[in-house]
Amino acid sequence: MESTPASEQMEYFEEQVREMLVPTDTEDAKLVQKGLMLYRQGVVKQLQIFNDKITSTVQDVTPCYVKLDLVFASMSTCSCPGEGFCRHQIATFFAAFSKFGSVGDWVTAWREPAREKKDATNWGMQTAKDLVKANSILKPDYSRWVQSFEVSFDTLLASKKYTSPYVIPELYGIYERRIHASAPVEQEWRLLYEMVAIVVSFRKLAALSESLGHDEDTVRRAYLHLFHNLLDDAEELAIKIGVQSLPFAFDEFIERLKDDAFDLLRCANGLELERIQLYRHLWVVFFKKKAWREAELTKIEAALKGLQDWENPLVLMVAGVHLNLLIGNDETALKLIGQFTDEEIVPYLLYWIEYLSVLKAWRRVGVLIELFLQKVKAYLAALGGYHSCVTFARSAIKSVTNYCGENERFDLYERALLVMLPYSFGEYEYLLFERKQYDRWGELQAFVGLDFYDLPKDRLKVIEKERPEVLLGMLHQTAQREIDQKNRSSYKMAVRHLKKLRTLYKKLKRVDDWEYFLETLMDRTKRLRAFHEECRRSKLVDV
Known part of the structure; x- marks a missing residue:
């Protein structure tokens, strides 16, 4: 290699x-x-x-x-x-x-977001004050609400005065405070007002991102958290609205919100995960009538047929899967899922696994989990970035745990951990240790490539007491890696590992194996004088 x-x-x-x-x-x-x-x-x-x-x-x-x-x-x-x-x-x-x-250039580029954020504050705050003065508190009127949101957004964020991605969070914060300041006084209307604001703001922000030409990496670094905050706020609002009785006057607003939610599917080409997440949540929480869902499916099918070559069909297709699952058309949903690549569909499968788990529709959940495990390895390979993969793997493990526990499918749980290695390492390591499968635990450590002294000390004490032979291979690997670095400090670390290795061989009453190994090692490294000096200095070998 x-x-x-x-x-x-x-x-x-x-x-x-x-x-x-x-x-x-x-x-x-x-x-x-x-x-x-x-x-x-x-x-x-x-x-x-x-x-x-x-x-x-x-x-x-x-x-x-x-x-x-x-x-x-x-x-x-x-x-x-x-x-x-x-x-x-x-x-x-x-x-x-x-x-x-250049280290200086790296630090300057890294600090840029904080500097630009400060530069935008004064201008944005003054603009916000002018907007608050110019707009009175709006009465419950859906069209006027939307118009107010759009005008405020365009004035603050789409003025072209600032186009740097790092300024957007500061300006958006001012826009958001403006929206809250203009909300209705009545609690029930205020909650609905804020939900409509989330849908409109999300759509406007996604469209702005595309118009400014910000790529995925730029959005992630600068203001992806704004979309995630909107998603969190939408979930909290849905809970608050759900526990109160809604006046009949809400019906028209919910109908209009349903139509505006469709725009989330086509307002931009990027931010697929975030757009579909908000769309799915709205259709689970607010738009529950079967007739609405069937009509929405028809609307999605028509939109797919009318797409231009340059338009991305993925979000519309995922929405189609979602509506079919909500209606109970699992067979149709699975056929649609088959049209996606593994990399495209995997992140969306977790939501449906969790949604059906809440309903305790275990047969339906099991089918989706099996499908997920067939596809997740390809998705992780395409995802890239260790932290991103670990975060996704943890989320996936959490999603399948409920099903595995309720249905005593512990074999499926372990298969999920194996498929997602090395990103599921922490969970799998814990499982093997708790089961006292120390041989497999040691193989897992070797697979990941951890050094012996990077391992948890409490784990090492238990294994050294119950199955010390498991540690031999790890110590051999760790010592050899240090020797291969060929410098004085690494030789000292190697000797430290070798002394521990000698202790374990004596404990296992395999002194002859230790002496043969050490003799072979010293002969193989006879050109490494500094290493031999460290061995003699530490009395690992006779002077």
């Missing part, structure tokens, strides 16, 4: 660092500043880039040993007592990154 070039490894690692650190978060901003100071002070020593790892010693108040994992950034470690990504890891990242690009 060919190794990945160091520049590509660094690019992938740098993307993960950007995901973990938020420039508008005060603590993250301080962390980057401290790491930058350490790097510029030149205290990062013994920097090594080798085998998907970066190692260094950072001479802080006390020396800290850092190991960055270029594949899984979240598994990087530092010997300091801090939790998570620390200043020593940041400093090491900068020292390594400097060999491939």
Whole structure:
């Protein structure tokens, strides 16, 4: 297997660092500043880039040993007592990154969102005040509500005065405060007003994103959280509206909202997941009449036939699956699902699994879970990004757990964990350990490639007591990886692993195997004088 070039490894690692650190978060901003100071002070020593790892010693108040994992950034470690990504890891990242690009340029680009957010505040706030003065509190009138939302949105966000994606959250916050300030006083009307505002705002924001030409990565970094906040707000409002008796006057508003919800399917080409999520939720919570759902299906079929070549049919097709499942036409829904690629349909399957699980429609749920497990591996491969895959895998495991527990399908639960490795590692590791399947637990650690001393100490104590032979292979691998790095600090770590290995061999009464292994190792590494010196210094071998 060919190794990945160091520049590509660094690019992938740098993307993960950007995901973990938020420039508008005060603590993250301080962390980057401290790491930058350490790097510029030149205290990062013994920097090594080798085998998907970066190692260094950072001479802080006390020396800290850092190991960055270029594949899984979240598994990087530092010997300091801090939790998570620390200043020593940041400093090491900068020292390594400097060999491939400008650290100063990286920091400037990373800080850009916070700076632009501040620049937009004064202008936006003044505009919001003018809007509040110009608009009185609206009476319950659907058309006037929508017009007010659209005018306010266009004035604040579509004026072209600011087009940077990082300014949008600040301006949207001003727009949102304007909407809330103009809401009806009566509680029941206020809740409905806010739900209509969510649908209109979501549609306008998606259309604006497309008109500004913001790609998926830009939206994710700058303002994807706005869409997610709208989705959360819609769910909360649905609960509040659902527990109160609705006046007959609401009927017309719900009808109009149903028609506007259809626009979510065609207002943009991107943001498929978010648009369909809001659409599905509305049809589950508000639009429950079977006649409405059947009419909506007819509308979707007509829209699909009228699509232009450049228009994306995916959202309309998913909506068709959703409506068929709501009506109970599972056979039709499954045929429609067969028209999608695995990468396209998998993220939507989880919602339907959860929805039918709430209804305890277990037979229907089982069919969807089997379908999901056949397709999820291809989806994870296409998804990319370790954190994204882990987040999705955890969500998927949570979705299938209820079915597996209620129907005693523990075999299906384990199959789900196996299919989604390595992203389901945490859950699968816990399952094997709790079942005392220590051999398989050890195989899993070797598969993921964790170093022996990265493993949980409480786990190691139990296994060393009950099945110490399980640890031999991991210690051999860990020691060899350190020797392969061929530097003094890694040799010291290798000797530490070998001494632990010697202890285990003695405990297992396999001293002859240990002596044969050590003799072979010393002969194989006879050119590595520094390693042999460390072995003699630690009395691993006779002087």
